[in-house]
Amino acid sequence: MYSQYKLQDETGLLRETASQTAGPYVHIGLALEIAGFAARSDEIWQDLAKDDAEGEHIELVGYVYDGNGEAVHDALIEMWQADSGGNYVSDFDNKRPFSCFGRSACALDGEFHFNTVKPGQVAFDGKKGTLMAPHVNIAIFARGINLHLQTRAYFDDEPTANANCLILNSVPSSERRQTLIAKKEPSDSKPRYRFDVYLQGDGETVFFDF
Numbered sequence: 537m538y539s540q541y542k543l544q545d546e547t548g549l550l551r552e553t554a555s556q557t558a559g560p561y562v563h564i565g566l567a568l569e570i571a572g573f574a575a576r577s578d579e580i581w582q583d584l585a586k587d588d589a590e591g592e593h594i595e596l597v598g599y600v601y602d603g604n605g606e607a608v609h610d611a612l613i614e615m616w617q618a619d620s621g622g623n624y625v626s627d628f629d630n631k632r633p634f635s636c637f638g639r640s641a642c643a644l645d646g647e648f649h650f651n652t653v654k655p656g657q658v659a660f661d662g663k664k665g666t667l668m669a670p671h672v673n674i675a676i677f678a679r680g681i682n683l684h685l686q687t688r689a690y691f692d693d694e695p696t697a698n699a700n701c702l703i704l705n706s707v708p709s710s711e712r713r714q715t716l717i718a719k720k721e722p723s724d725s726k727p728r729y730r731f732d733v734y735l736q737g738d739g740e741t742v743f744f745d746f
Contacts (some may be wrong), residue, residue: 568620576594578630584615584642584652588636591653592621595728596689597720599647600676603736608647611678614639615650622656654691654727660702669701672693676733689718689731707737707742 575581577643585593595725600611618638625636642650647716657667669690676685698704698717707713718729 556597563572580628580630580637580639581648582638582648584617584635584638584650586633589619589653591656594652594654595723595726596650596652596731597647598718598729598731598733600642600678600733601735603738607642608735609642609646611642611648611676612639613648614675614677614684615652616675617652618655618658620653620656622658622667624658631654642729657697657732663702666702667697667700668703669697671701671704674731674733676735678735681735685732685735686745687741687743688716689729690716691729692719704734712742715739739743 562574585591600608600613602608614637616624618635619636625632625634628635628637634653636652638652640650642648652672655670655672657670660666660668669732671688671690674687674689688703690701690704699742704713704716707716715734718731720732
């Protein structure tokens with residue numbers, strides 16, 4: 537005889553819905569071409585900036601590593617950022633020269649890849665005249681992660697802005713802050729920054745609970 541499952545706890549509130557990881561099938565709904573399906577006309581993908589977008593055009597690349605130092609090949613990365621003037625666009629439209637939101641999958645060669653523009657400084661809420669250092673907001677989805685992880689990538693060639701950023705400097709350890717810095721690396725074309733994400737272990741990336 538089965539006991540009836542109580543939908544409410546002792547306080548009368550509804551119980552939390554059971555969680556489940558993104559699993560290896562997240563690409564079927566969010567990265568159709570990677571999963572072998574035809575792309576939609578309004579697909580959210582890794583090219584945030586078209587050729588005529590204002591600002592400095594850059595690449596942001598990186599790997600996602602697990603606790604054993606192995607690259608995670610089923611990770612999906614979402615990125616949200618301000619434009620070169622430090623402004624966010626509230627509605628996504630990939631027909632614009634620049635859209636603030638994009639996705640990239642690690643399923644092909646293990647590396648995520650974004651074509652975008654370097655973001656401008658954004659005002660910090662509640663602090664008049666205080667600007668955050670240029671950064672991009674990153675969400676990581678992958679098998680074994682119940683709730684997507686959130687982090688930020690700042691830029692190593694913005695030392696003054698980084699030194700004065702309230703969010704970046706809220707991380708107490710300078711060593712831990714370094715896990716949030718994208719490193720500029722040699723490139724034959726536009727500037728390229730590398731931001732590797734470490735889910736666990738030595739050098740684990742700082743994750744935020746926004």
